[in-house]
Amino acid sequence: MRCPKCGAPLPDDAKVCSICGEKIMNGTAGEPAKVSARPRDENFDVESPVRRKTAEELRVKPERRDQSVAVITGILLTAVLIAVAGILIYYAFKAHQRTVVGVVTATTPAEDFLNTTETAATTQESVTIDEKTKATGEESEETTEEESSEAAEETVVFSGEEAERAFVEETTEDPGVEREYGGVVYHIVNGEATLLRCYSTDAIMWMPSSVFDARCVAIADGAFADCSHLRAIELPSGYVTIGSGAFSNCVNLETAVIPDTVTNIGDGAFAGDPAAVIRSSAGSYAKNYADTAGVSWEEGNALGMN
Numbered sequence: 657m658r659c660p661k662c663g664a665p666l667p668d669d670a671k672v673c674s675i676c677g678e679k680i681m682n683g684t685a686g687e688p689a690k691v692s693a694r695p696r697d698e699n700f701d702v703e704s705p706v707r708r709k710t711a712e713e714l715r716v717k718p719e720r721r722d723q724s725v726a727v728i729t730g731i732l733l734t735a736v737l738i739a740v741a742g743i744l745i746y747y748a749f750k751a752h753q754r755t756v757v758g759v760v761t762a763t764t765p766a767e768d769f770l771n772t773t774e775t776a777a778t779t780q781e782s783v784t785i786d787e788k789t790k791a792t793g794e795e796s797e798e799t800t801e802e803e804s805s806e807a808a809e810e811t812v813v814f815s816g817e818e819a820e821r822a823f824v825e826e827t828t829e830d831p832g833v834e835r836e837y838g839g840v841v842y843h844i845v846n847g848e849a850t851l852l853r854c855y856s857t858d859a860i861m862w863m864p865s866s867v868f869d870a871r872c873v874a875i876a877d878g879a880f881a882d883c884s885h886l887r888a889i890e891l892p893s894g895y896v897t898i899g900s901g902a903f904s905n906c907v908n909l910e911t912a913v914i915p916d917t918v919t920n921i922g923d924g925a926f927a928g929d930p931a932a933v934i935r936s937s938a939g940s941y942a943k944n945y946a947d948t949a950g951v952s953w954e955e956g957n958a959l960g961m962n
Contacts, residue, residue, distance in 0.1 A: 837867045843876075850874040857885050859908075860959070865892040875902045877922060884908055890959045893917050904928050911935055913959055914942035921945045935959075 657666050659673040659680065666673060670680050832845030839856025840863075842849040849870040851863070865872055872892075877899035880886060886906050890913040891898075900922030903909060909932045914921075919941050926932045926949065935956040936942035946953035 835868055837864070842867050842870070842872070844868055844870045847871065848873045850876055851879050852876045854880050854883055854886075859885055859887040861886065861889045862959070863889065863891050863895075865894050873897070875899055877901055878904065881905055887911075888959055889913070891915055891918070896920065898922060898925050900924055901927060903932070906932070911959060913957065914940070915957070916940045916942075918942055925949075926951050 657668050657670070657680075658664060659666055659676060659678055661678040662673065662676040664673060664675040666680065672679055832843055834841055834843050834852065836842075836855075839858070840854050841852045843852050844850075844867070847870050849867050849872045851872065851874065853876070854861075863872065871894055873895060874897040875891075875895070878901045879899065880889075881901055881904045883903075883906050886903075886909050888909070888911040889903075893915040895915060895918050897920045898914070898918060902922065902925045903912065904924055904926070905928040906926075907929065909926075909929045911933050912926070913935045916937055921942065925945075926934070929951075933952040933954055934942050934946040935954050936946075937957060938955055943953055945951070
């Protein structure tokens with residue numbers, strides 16, 4: 657039996673065409689179905705279940721083709737723009753590198769000092785050699801140890817930390833150093849020493865006039881404060897300043913010999929010293945201070961103790 661619509665061969669008991677889907681039987685077995693008046697599809701191959709596409713369907717629509725061309729064109733333009741941007745960035749980077757290489761590197765003051773020192777030393781050495789050449793007519797083939805020593809003394813080349821240290825010494829003030837002597841800490845700068853703090857437990861102290869080749873000129877604020885063990889102290893000639901509270905709260909201090917060179921004593925230098933007596937010459941600054949500060953005074957210039 658064949659399908660009344662498409663003519664495809666079908667089994668005798670088929671109710672629906674497996675090719676075109678046309679119903680073959682109504683509800684009752686053996687009763688033929690009504691054939692549809694729909695015209696036969698000439699593009700359907702009865703020998704194959706695949707329906708052939710018409711020429712209209714196979715034809716590419718112009719709208720879709722135009723859209724595809726536009727998309728491809730956009731992709732190409734984007735790729736070109738990216739390539740151009742990459743080239744521009746590359747050459748800009750190369751130009752920046754050439755600029756950086758051409759810039760003169762800044763140097764620190766210490767490095768400038770080092771370069772200047774080395775240049776001066778080289779120049780001095782060249783001048784020395786020229787002078788020797790003119791005097792003798794020719795350079796000596798051998799140099800004695802004495803000449804080598806003199807050349808070494810004339811040419812001084814600093815490097816590294818030495819150059820930095822030399823630069824600091826020439827361009828800044830000497831910050832000084834702190835050193836300890838006899839249980840007392842001194843700050844030494846420019847050949848002068850200031851007594852900073854006493855850690856000695858001696859009851860009687862004769863202070864030195866100089867320490868570490870530096871003149872002792874001052875006692876800092878509170879240098880002997882709270883030294884309850886101190887009974888007597890003698891300052892030699894050369895001291896100029898006694899700071900504020902220098903001997904404050906020395907509750908057992910009995911005598912302090914102050915030289916005539918002292919011209920400045922800070923406030924409360926002997927505050928809290930109930931038994932303290934300043935010993936100095938009459939008419940000295942120390943005598944006037946004692947009178948003003950209410951500190952006991954007696955004439956003398958030495959302790960006179962053993």
